Amino acid sequence: MxxxxxxxxxxxxxxxxxxxxxxxxxxxxxxxxxxxxxxxxxxxxxxxxxxxxxxxxxxxxxxxxxxxxxxxxxxxxxxxxxxxxxxxxxxxxxxxxxxxxxxxxxxxxTAGPRFAPVANDVPFTSPWLVMDLWTRAHIAVGDTEEEAAAEAMYCERRHVLTDARMVTAPELYAFLERADEILGDGLTWLRREVHQVVKHTKPVRHERIDALVDVANALQRGEAVTPEGRLVGYKTPYPTAGEDRPDTYSVHWVPKSVSPAVGYFPDAEWQRGPEVAVAITLLIEAGLTPVRYGESIGGGSVMCEADGFMVSAADPSDLRVPGIHIDGIGSPSADQTARVPEVLRAAGWRVEGDRGWSGAWTAFPPAE
Incomplete structure (x- = not known):
């Protein structure tokens, strides 16, 4: 768009x-x-x-x-x-x-940020500047990096809102303003469709302007747009609903996380010992793709931004239990699935396959 x-x-x-x-x-x-x-x-x-x-x-x-x-x-x-x-x-x-x-x-x-906080090395002035990277002009100052980053995000939102007005009809302008408030911060958004019978599509990456226009159109149609944390959701009808398909499906928009949980599930109650970190590092260095969990979407669920392997302690609530688990999340490639045990074994780990679940292993680090 x-x-x-x-x-x-x-x-x-x-x-x-x-x-x-x-x-x-x-x-x-x-x-x-x-x-x-x-x-x-x-x-x-x-x-x-x-x-x-x-x-x-x-x-x-x-x-x-x-x-x-x-x-x-x-x-x-x-x-x-x-x-x-x-x-x-x-x-x-x-x-x-x-x-x-x-x-x-x-x-x-035009993907990526237009405005960014930049350290200022000029003596006796503010330590941080907010720069327009397109025109190379500074537009604001900040006493801290966080303050400058917040101002940069505000400028980014106004910039995208201006672009959105340029590609939409005037009657949508008021809804664009409301959509901007609902979406909050975030430049890259993931869109997921959730259908009845527990069926949902993979998240698809979009720039903020697409999410902005889509949510504005939902507001104009009179749909109930509900923010839950950083998740924005609403129900929308099928363009051609028939007897063989549900009448509506849900749309979820959630910003791409700036600090995703890479290689592990971000449950605050799960403990991650050093063995988990070592295993994740070994697999990444071997060229395998880790799972990327982003923002919470409510109900204990977390947006999965990229399929891959996930490592967890054998018992996340008790690190005294020996071993770790490695699971394939989503639909990782067959080549990657086959390489997980070979990479760990080459590093001296003992790896056991899960008899009841394909693509899952229990592994034990080399004895000290």
Whole structure:
């Protein structure tokens, strides 16, 4: 869906020339000694790629308090320039209190964050900055990394919400705002369909804009959208419901975890001794894929972000019980399943297969 957002990318013409041509259709261009009020595309950088910005020269900074009617100073032109560049698909950065509008082409690959906390090494200033990675301009400061990260996420949400408005009809705008509040933070979301008779699909990765538009449409249809922890769910009808299929299915959206449980199940009551950690490390170093458990989706369930092997203590509630268990979670490849015992045995472990369950083993570390 993000591919439908316009991108102003014409590599054959410089960014400064394209922006100048675009803005000159609406605004006068400032020419020193000739045109005394107008815009100018500038850069203070001395190497490519240059950090470009648009500055309005001449005029008053703000509308005098004794005048009436619309603002006539630089702030009005800044807002209009920002609107034109955004509408044409450029990446723009506008910082309150500053007259410059930073501008750049949108990257071809827009997945991943646009805003990020960056350490600031300039003395006697705030230790953290919030940077727009597209325009290379800093938009906020923070006293701690956590404070800067929170501000970066806020900026990210507003950015995605703006993109969502560009690909949806105006009647959906109010629902997009509500969807943004319901979804909370998170850039990458996993969508899972849960059908009747305990049947569900694998989670499919989507960028935030897809989750935002989907939830907004559910709200517009009048469906009850329920947040449970970081899980967002609602029921939706089949497009062509018939007698041979249920009338509805549930949709679950949950953000991709930034700190997944890799190789083990994230139960707070389960104890993980050093033998579990050693086994997980051995299997990963051998090229095997560990399971990735992400956010809780309620009822003791956790979103499984990637199939693979899971390691647990033989008795997670009592580490004195010898041995560990290795289980294949989901649908790992047959090659991986076959290699689990060979990798551990090569490291000196004793491995026993589970007679009642294919793809499961009990293993004991080498005797000290």
């Amino acid at each position: 993000t591919d439908t957002v316009p991108r102003a990318v014409l590599p054959s013409v410089s960014l400064a020339a394209r922006v100048t041509t675009l803005l000159a259709r609406t605004f006068p261009e400032y020419v020193p000694g000739v045109v005394h009020e107008g815009f100018r595309v500038e850069s203070l950088d001395t190497r490519e790629p240059r950090r470009m910005f648009v500055r309005w020269h001449g005029g008053t900074p703000t509308r005098p308090v004794w005048t009436h009617g619309p603002g006539l100073g630089r702030e009005k032109y800044k807002a209009q320039i920002l609107e034109v560049l955004t509408r044409e698909g450029y990446a723009v950065t506008s910082v309150p209190g500053r007259m410059d509008v930073y501008v750049s082409d949108r990257p071809h690959d």
